[in-house]
Amino acid sequence: MVLFFAFLSSFYGYGQAIIDEPGRTNLAPTTELWNGLYLKFRLSDKIFWYQENHYRRRSSTDNRSDFVGRMGQIYNRGGLVYLFNDQFEVTVGPTLVFNFTPDKDNPDYLNSTLEPRMWHQWLFTQSIAGIKILHQFRFEHRFKRDNLIGAEYKYTDRYRYKFIAYIPLNKPKMENKTLFISPSNEIFFQTGKYQREIFEDNRVYTAIGYTYNNFMFFGGHMWTYGSTNNPGVYANKHVLRLNVMYTLDFRNKRRPVTRSLPSL
Amino acid sequence: MKKIALLVAFILFGNIAVAQYQGQFRLQYGNDFGFTSGLFGLNISGEYFPLDKLSFAPNLSVLFPESGKASNLHLDARYYFSKEKLEFYGLLGYANYRRRYEFNPEITYKNTGTINIGTGVIYKFLEELGLNAEFKFQPQNRNEFIFKLGISYFIN
Numbered sequence: 267m268v269l270f271f272a273f274l275s276s277f278y279g280y281g282q283a284i285i286d287e288p289g290r291t292n293l294a295p296t297t298e299l300w301n302g303l304y305l306k307f308r309l310s311d312k313i314f315w316y317q318e319n320h321y322r323r324r325s326s327t328d329n330r331s332d333f334v335g336r337m338g339q340i341y342n343r344g345g346l347v348y349l350f351n352d353q354f355e356v357t358v359g360p361t362l363v364f365n366f367t368p369d370k371d372n373p374d375y376l377n378s379t380l381e382p383r384m385w386h387q388w389l390f391t392q393s394i395a396g397i398k399i400l401h402q403f404r405f406e407h408r409f410k411r412d413n414l415i416g417a418e419y420k421y422t423d424r425y426r427y428k429f430i431a432y433i434p435l436n437k438p439k440m441e442n443k444t445l446f447i448s449p450s451n452e453i454f455f456q457t458g459k460y461q462r463e464i465f466e467d468n469r470v471y472t473a474i475g476y477t478y479n480n481f482m483f484f485g486g487h488m489w490t491y492g493s494t495n496n497p498g499v500y501a502n503k504h505v506l507r508l509n510v511m512y513t514l515d516f517r518n519k520r521r522p523v524t525r526s527l528p529s530l
Numbered sequence: 531m532k533k534i535a536l537l538v539a540f541i542l543f544g545n546i547a548v549a550q551y552q553g554q555f556r557l558q559y560g561n562d563f564g565f566t567s568g569l570f571g572l573n574i575s576g577e578y579f580p581l582d583k584l585s586f587a588p589n590l591s592v593l594f595p596e597s598g599k600a601s602n603l604h605l606d607a608r609y610y611f612s613k614e615k616l617e618f619y620g621l622l623g624y625a626n627y628r629r630r631y632e633f634n635p636e637i638t639y640k641n642t643g644t645i646n647i648g649t650g651v652i653y654k655f656l657e658e659l660g661l662n663a664e665f666k667f668q669p670q671n672r673n674e675f676i677f678k679l680g681i682s683y684f685i686n
Contacts, residue, residue: 309658309683344559346681360561360572362592376632382572382594409594415632416597520658521686523553 291499297333298324298503304482304511306347311517314347316357327369333506337366345385357387361406367413375413383408396439398432402452422458424466440477448473448484454492467492473507482511551579551610553686558662560680562591566673569593569600573678583610587621599630604666606646617652617660625668644670650678658684 305317319342326335345359361383367375383406390401406424411417430450437444450473454466468491475484485508494501558575575589585608593600606623623646631637650664660682668674 310656313656313659315683360559362572380592380594380599419594419596516658520684522657522684523551523686 289498293494293499293501294330295502295504296325296330298322298338298505299333300338300488300505300507302507302509304509306511306513308513308515308517312349314349314355316345316347316359318343336368336370339366340364343385345387353391355389355391357385357389359385361385361408365410365413374415376415377413379411379413379417381408381410393439396434398440400428400430400432402426402428402430404428420458420460422456422461425455425457426452428452442477442479444477446475446477446484448475448486462497463493465493471507473509480513482509482513484509484511550582551585552582554579554585555685556585556682557685558587558589558680558682560662560664560678562676562678564593565675565677567593569595571600571602573680575680577608577682583612584608585610585619587623595629598632600628602627604646606648608650615654617654619650619652621646621648621650621664621666627668627672627674642671644668644672644674648676652682654684660684 300320300322302318302320305315305319307315309315319340321340322338323334324336324338325332329335341361341363343359343361345357347355347357349355361381363381363383364378365381366378369375370377385404385406387402387404389403392399392401404424404426406426407421408424409419409421411419428450429452430448432440433447433449434440435445435447440446450469450471452469452471454468455464456466457464469488470490471486471488473484473486475482485506488505488507489502490505491500491502493499554577556577558573558577560573560575562571562573563569564571571591571593573589573591575587577585577587579585587604587606587608589604589606591602591604593602602625604623604625606621608619608621610617610619612618625644625646627642627644629637629640629642631640646666646668648664648666650662652660652662654660662678662680662682664676664678664680666676666678668676
């Protein structure tokens, strides 16, 4: 028996190369500060206009923990929402992102580049014991380029799923003047001619907030972990997020001027 | 004679249902495409009716060339030959096309002025919203033919 196994082991390594598993390199964490304005305007019983505008800063190249050392992005997203019912709505619209240079003193970089996208989203809402839960499926089709002069646009498709819970702390359910905590997790996948890895990013976000009349003030800490342009190299960030959401119902505010003269 | 003329005028006006837009504001979002340059763009517009059937509609297109940046600022006047549900209009205006080239050579900004001549239609599918299609020709300097498709929101 020993001789048999010794015989077998002599074949070990023949006809098949031994490949070491590629190592995973995790870069040191960086920091960012994102400031967001969210708007939702009700135009009719079933149709809304939704908009997000963000001012995003990121840490300096020589100080990863300063949050605001460099300009990051100016992010503008809008869309028309169709409300099928209280549990399901669909949004379609454009996004225009301004991506700023990673190094302001380097003449090889453009100060900013445009990143246009079209996006669409399904949003499912459920309520369990006063906790509001959202399942957000978002799809983006984007044209993005590097800030290096002469860089080409690359097209990618992006698939995102976000789970969000709104947990009221001082009221039985989410309503006016409610203090709440909102944990969420969003996972990103991407495909495209130049993409080597389908997993793009994962974001864990814990926000605390307060609703007051038409406003929602919320903010918190987000940790992101995701792939980079270099295969096997992953980056992570700590992001402070400060946001305001404003909603308005235009249905009872319109005073149409279109009118007809009465016929005799 | 005067009484008869007044009566005729009163009957005529009384029997015509006239859609009056004076004082109306509108906002529009659309996407446009230039057939000569091949540039696709994102367009936002405001519209105000100082007179019935005549509006002023400034709008801005942000275009997406392969390199550099481009935009088109339009200052258009529109005249509506319309019914209330389906609104046809003709337009005349001025546009400034701004182009920045990144390299070979790098040109910071190049401005080209031209007039706009065109026509469009708005289909009002809801009291608050309409679908807008527009054709526009820029004959001077650019010889550009632009098609735009968008959504209009009737503010009032």
